[in-house]
Amino acid sequence: MFWQQVFNGLSAGGIYALIAVGFSLIYSIMRYINLAHGSLIMIGAYIGYAVVTATNFPLIPALLAAAAGTAIVSVIVERLAFRPIRVRGVSTLYILVSSMVVSILLQNLVMVIFGPSFRTLPQLVSDVPVVTHPINIARLDFYMMIVVVLSLVSLNFVLYRTKAGRAMRAVSFNPKAAALMGVNTDRVVSLAFALAGALAGIAGIFLGIKYSVYPQLGELILKGFVASVFGGLGSVAGAVVGGLALGVIEVFLIAYGSSSFSPVMIYALLVLILLLRPRGILGRIVEDKV
Amino acid sequence: MLKLRNLTVAYGAIVALHGLDLEVPMAGITCIIGANGAGKTSLLAAVSGLVRYSCDEMSFGGKPVPKVAYRVVDSGIIHVPEGRQVFVNMSVEENLLMGAYHRRDVSGIKQEIEDVYETFPRLHERRKQMAGTLSGGEQQMLALGRGLMAAPKLLLLDEPSLGLAPNMVDLVFEVVQKIARRGVPVLLVEQNAAQALEVSDKAYVLETGRVVLSGAGRDLLENPRVRQAYLGIAE
Amino acid sequence: MKRKRLIFVTLMLLVSMLFLTACGQTAGQGQGGAKSITIGELADLTGPTAVWGQAQDNELKILVDKWNAENQVKLNHKVYDYKANTQEAVSSFNKLADQEKVAVVFGTNNSNANLAFGPLAEAKKVPVLSHAIDPHSTTPAADKLNQYSFLTVASNIIQGKTMAAYTLDKLNLKKVGVLYDQGNSFATTMEQPFEEYFTGHGGTITAKEVFTSNDVDYSSQLTKIISTNPDAILLPNYYKQIALAAQQARKLGFKGVFLGHTGWPSQALLEMAGKDVEGSYFVNYGSFEDPQLQNLQKEYTDKYKKAPEINAAMIGESFAVFTDAVKKIGADKLAAMSLEQQRQALRDAFEKTRNVQGVMNNITIDPKTHRPETAKMAIITIKDAKFKFVETYQVK
Numbered sequence: 001m002f003w004q005q006v007f008n009g010l011s012a013g014g015i016y017a018l019i020a021v022g023f024s025l026i027y028s029i030m031r032y033i034n035l036a037h038g039s040l041i042m043i044g045a046y047i048g049y050a051v052v053t054a055t056n057f058p059l060i061p062a063l064l065a066a067a068a069g070t071a072i073v074s075v076i077v078e079r080l081a082f083r084p085i086r087v088r089g090v091s092t093l094y095i096l097v098s099s100m101v102v103s104i105l106l107q108n109l110v111m112v113i114f115g116p117s118f119r120t121l122p123q124l125v126s127d128v129p130v131v132t133h134p135i136n137i138a139r140l141d142f143y144m145m146i147v148v149v150l151s152l153v154s155l156n157f158v159l160y161r162t163k164a165g166r167a168m169r170a171v172s173f174n175p176k177a178a179a180l181m182g183v184n185t186d187r188v189v190s191l192a193f194a195l196a197g198a199l200a201g202i203a204g205i206f207l208g209i210k211y212s213v214y215p216q217l218g219e220l221i222l223k224g225f226v227a228s229v230f231g232g233l234g235s236v237a238g239a240v241v242g243g244l245a246l247g248v249i250e251v252f253l254i255a256y257g258s259s260s261f262s263p264v265m266i267y268a269l270l271v272l273i274l275l276l277r278p279r280g281i282l283g284r285i286v287e288d289k290v
Numbered sequence: 291m292l293k294l295r296n297l298t299v300a301y302g303a304i305v306a307l308h309g310l311d312l313e314v315p316m317a318g319i320t321c322i323i324g325a326n327g328a329g330k331t332s333l334l335a336a337v338s339g340l341v342r343y344s345c346d347e348m349s350f351g352g353k354p355v356p357k358v359a360y361r362v363v364d365s366g367i368i369h370v371p372e373g374r375q376v377f378v379n380m381s382v383e384e385n386l387l388m389g390a391y392h393r394r395d396v397s398g399i400k401q402e403i404e405d406v407y408e409t410f411p412r413l414h415e416r417r418k419q420m421a422g423t424l425s426g427g428e429q430q431m432l433a434l435g436r437g438l439m440a441a442p443k444l445l446l447l448d449e450p451s452l453g454l455a456p457n458m459v460d461l462v463f464e465v466v467q468k469i470a471r472r473g474v475p476v477l478l479v480e481q482n483a484a485q486a487l488e489v490s491d492k493a494y495v496l497e498t499g500r501v502v503l504s505g506a507g508r509d510l511l512e513n514p515r516v517r518q519a520y521l522g523i524a525e
Numbered sequence: 526m527k528r529k530r531l532i533f534v535t536l537m538l539l540v541s542m543l544f545l546t547a548c549g550q551t552a553g554q555g556q557g558g559a560k561s562i563t564i565g566e567l568a569d570l571t572g573p574t575a576v577w578g579q580a581q582d583n584e585l586k587i588l589v590d591k592w593n594a595e596n597q598v599k600l601n602h603k604v605y606d607y608k609a610n611t612q613e614a615v616s617s618f619n620k621l622a623d624q625e626k627v628a629v630v631f632g633t634n635n636s637n638a639n640l641a642f643g644p645l646a647e648a649k650k651v652p653v654l655s656h657a658i659d660p661h662s663t664t665p666a667a668d669k670l671n672q673y674s675f676l677t678v679a680s681n682i683i684q685g686k687t688m689a690a691y692t693l694d695k696l697n698l699k700k701v702g703v704l705y706d707q708g709n710s711f712a713t714t715m716e717q718p719f720e721e722y723f724t725g726h727g728g729t730i731t732a733k734e735v736f737t738s739n740d741v742d743y744s745s746q747l748t749k750i751i752s753t754n755p756d757a758i759l760l761p762n763y764y765k766q767i768a769l770a771a772q773q774a775r776k777l778g779f780k781g782v783f784l785g786h787t788g789w790p791s792q793a794l795l796e797m798a799g800k801d802v803e804g805s806y807f808v809n810y811g812s813f814e815d816p817q818l819q820n821l822q823k824e825y826t827d828k829y830k831k832a833p834e835i836n837a838a839m840i841g842e843s844f845a846v847f848t849d850a851v852k853k854i855g856a857d858k859l860a861a862m863s864l865e866q867q868r869q870a871l872r873d874a875f876e877k878t879r880n881v882q883g884v885m886n887n888i889t890i891d892p893k894t895h896r897p898e899t900a901k902m903a904i905i906t907i908k909d910a911k912f913k914f915v916e917t918y919q920v921k
Contacts, residue, residue: 001748001749001752004748004777005745005748008744008745008748009745011744012742012744012745116573117793118765118768118793118797120796120797127776129776132778136776136777136778138776140776163387163391166380166384166387166388167388167391169377169379169380170377170380170388170391173377173378173379173380174375174377176340176371176375177371177375177376177377178377178388179339179340179359179360180338180340180359180363180368180369180370180371180375181363181388181389181391181392181436181440182360182363182364182391182392182440183360183388183391184360185360207741210741210742211741211742211769212765212768212769212797214765219739220739220741222739250745251744251745254734254745254746254749255745255748255749259734259735259736259745259746259749260707260735263737
């Protein structure tokens with residue numbers, strides 16, 4: 001049972017990590033919390049659902065379609081709801097509120113188009129487990145973990161090995177200085193939102209397959225948010241570590257503790273970590289910008 | 291040359307620059323001195339597109355200067371901001387590469403980075419180090435080097451000697467002169483008026499958003515008003 | 526100036542409206558002077574559970590029309606849409622009680638809504654006939670009884686006992702693991718009587734695990750349950766949670782049976798997890814495959830051109846209790862009473878409900894709990910990804 005639970009934890013943690021990374025990416029660059037990220041994941045799930053039911057695409061093209069579609073929605077959201085506030089230079093609190101409104105708006109939009117009911121994605125992944133002994137590894141979880149690793153590796157590549165990634169990090173440290181180097185910060189922000197959107201789309205499809213597609217699917221972002229705070233808000237590596245750690249800890253609290261106390265314990269642990277190490281496991285200290 | 295006519299900058303009700311006229315020749319060092327709040331930084335920020343402004347003319351080499359920061363860079367005006375503003379969580383080399391962000395010529399960038407390392411051997415030693423771990427003087431070197439990476443046609447330097455140890459201050463002025471000798475015109479904003487005027491070919495004195503005096507650097511050094519107000523020498 | 530006059534006119538209109546309503550009808554006289562009794566109904570007509578609310582409302586319309594065709598004293602039926610929203614339920618209840626001046630309120634099937642307006646029914650002395658599953662809607666605490674609230678169908682206590690007895694006696698399964706939402710009384714109030722009956726009659730609960738409403742992954746809990754080798758897993762939850770739990774349990778290699786109650790009958794469950802829940806058993810209020818409900822089904826389908834939901838049969842039980850009370854009091858006598866007297870008389874009569882033949886059950890309301898203490902329930906299984914009625918079953 002031990003190794004099965006480890007796998008359960010990593011499989012849940014992988015999803016948390018995917019959510020947390022998209023979240024942290026935006027936070028690290030923009031220094032604001034995009035509450036609409038959960039709704040983008042939900043949009044990703046619906047795009048996946050619409051594409052698969054209409055075209056019968058297999059898993060990989062469906063993932064690409066959801067990633068691309070959600071990336072576009074994410075960029076549009078930034079343009080319409082965040083950029084006007086950002087340009088005016090007023091408090092990021094307004095962006096927080098705006099992202100909350102966008103989140104509700106997207107949820108209601110989907111409710112109007114698709115209705116409130118739960119939808120099931122056609123079976124994209126076979127039911128036959130990869131292995132059954134010594135532990136049971138479902139094929140979906142197995143594929144999901146591969147895709148999570150691939151997405152996180154490619155994100156890392158973009159951020160640390162490309163000019164655009166370097167510009168993105170530069171904007172995150174000091175947008176004014178980056179502009180003085182000739183960086184079009186608006187475009188970099190759009191790129192960051194596109195990347196976060198693509199990750200949301202990928203997370204959306206897997207969440208949709210695992211937990212079905214419904215307008216409130218984005219509420220799962222809460223766990224992703226906890227994971228990103230856990231690992232250090234604004235640190236992409238921290239988000240991955242935080243996600244996996246959260247998944248495993250949660251599973252072990254249930255497996256070897258009690259399922260009725262595990263939700264309490266998880267949040268108590270979070271508070272404890274924040275007290276002992278306010279920047280999370282891998283977070284960096286956020287300096288105030290002059 | 292960089293030519294400004296009737297440049298006005300205001301932050302809400304506070305006017306920082308009142309219809310300023312200014313010319314920066316395409317060679318040598320031009321400096322602007324003035325007390326805190328005289329509008330020096332606003333002047334540079336306006337030229338590099340960081341703040342909104344109005345003017346009758348702002349041209350560089352006969353062409354109007356764009357109003358958005360990242361486009362100004364393409365016209366060759368490179369602004370090294372006050373307080374260094376290096377990217378602390380990026381390596382020295384990555385900082386330099388950021389300086390060359392707007393350039394497309396890969397081989398040129400390679401050559402440039404070698405040149406910068408030659409000018410600042412310290413940066414070469416620390417090229418893999420995070421910029422945040424450098425000393426203040428080293429960070430200023432990095433900021434200057436990052437500015438040079440952009441292949442500037444005009445370098446705007448905002449208080450490069452601020453907060454540095456005296457020997458570092460001397461080094462910075464040496465480097466600024468070196469840059470100018472290499473053929474890159476410099477517009478230098480300084481509070482350290484004595485040293486700035488010493489190295490400048492041309493100088494402007496700013497007071498509460500207006501040019502009150504201008505002339506050759508050496509001449510201004512002799513000017514009694516400048517001597518009293520900025521050099522602290524009573525006649 | 527113009528604006529001032531407008532405000533004045535509006536105010537005058539408001540005042541006169543208040544005046545008119547204030548000296549409006551006495552209780553027993555409806556429109557046209559004919560004797561009538563006003564009844565209220567709360568139904569979710571446009572919210573997330575509209576499928577059930579509409580079935581309830583549609584059937585009540587049939588029943589009221591039938592009554593009005595056969596009786597001198599007419600029923601004046603007022604329905605409010607509470608959208609399965611607790612706040613909406615409270616404000617709608619107030620409107621029914623204060624503005625519509627109803628003698629009785631029918632509904633709802635939503636425990637949270639009923640728990641919310643229960644205290645209002647006490648304060649305003651308006652009797653309520655509801656189909657909520659949570660026994661707390663009539664007995665909010667162990668020694669407390671809501672004088673004006675009544676349940677007419679099987680509460681979770683009966684459902685839990687019925688499923689436990691059926692599992693032991695008919696399915697012959699002795700080892701059961703449980704997974705449920707610890708924050709939802711829909712689940713907890715079923716699990717408790719199930720566990721009590723099951724362990725009290727020779728069964729074993731091998732593992733009991735919980736989750737919270739927003740969780741979607743129960744793999745860890747299920748791994749733990751499955752490691753105790755149960756014959757069956759009880760999932761007394763909502764259909765989405767059931768579907769996810771069943772899928773995840775199958776992925777972890779569980780081959781046994783799933784058990785449940787009235788959160789199960791939903792087409793969406795079959796769509797989401799059809800083959801995973803194959804062979805499961807659950808209790809429901811009734812089944813349209815049960816010959817007893819053929820009549821209702823036919824009438825309903827003839828009128829609305831679609832199949833009814835079980836909620837149509839549930840409102841039938843409440844209406845049976847209501848008509849029994851009206852007949853005992855005497856319809857004419859009741860219509861002549863003041864509103865307060867009507868409400869009190871109905872409440873007192875509801876409390877004395879004995880052996881009233883409803884659509885599904887022979888209803889006796891226990892005056893100590895204001896709900897039936899026993900009921901015949903339908904046992905449903907899932908076969909070939911379809912719900913299939915097995916039999917009706919009553920705990921001895």
